[in-house]
Amino acid sequence: MKRINIKKLTTIFLLSFFCLAVLTAPVFGHCLLIEEIEEGKVKVYFDDGTTSENIEVTVFDEKGTELTIGNPDENGYFRYSTDLDAYAIVANDGVGHLATLTLGEGKSVSHSHGNRTVQIISIVLIFSAVAFYFYRRKSK
Structure with a gap:
């Protein structure tokens, strides 16, 4: 049976582990925010101050019923009728932000949809490589 060079195998393993760790780390580019004016x-x-007219903004009442949908203007402002019984506003840019x-609370909650599948597969591969080693x- 061919002898495996442990030093070479360890180097390959450590480099692979480092690459997978870097590739599966969560990316914090920027997050989407809503501010009640x-x-x-x-x-x-x-959070970097930029805006987009392509963001979909939805206004909901307290029961979760959709009241209106629209897009902000070029300055990021979205206006809705004060006659609506608005309770919450959700903004979605369509690419994961x-x-x-909740109106009256002042701060929005930002969510990011990371690719969990890649992270899970990478972790399984790392454990498989360690087990195989x-x-x-x-x-021997």
Whole structure:
């Protein structure tokens, strides 16, 4: 049976582990925020200050019924009728950034949808590589 160079195998394992750790680390680029300016007006923007007219903003009542949907203007402002019984506002940019604001609370909650599948597969591969290494080491 061919002898395995442990030093080479360890180096490959450590480099693979480092690459997988870097690739599966959560990416914190920016998050979406909603700020209540006044009744009937909110500002939707990213934490770096940029805005987008492509963000979908939805206004809900306390029961979760959708009251209105629209997009912010070029400055990030979204206006809705003060006649609506608005309770919460949700902003979604369609590519993984989501923010929720309960009116009157002042701060929005930002959600990011990371790719968990890649992270889970990478972790399984790392554990498999470690198990294989010890299996081969024990069988000598």
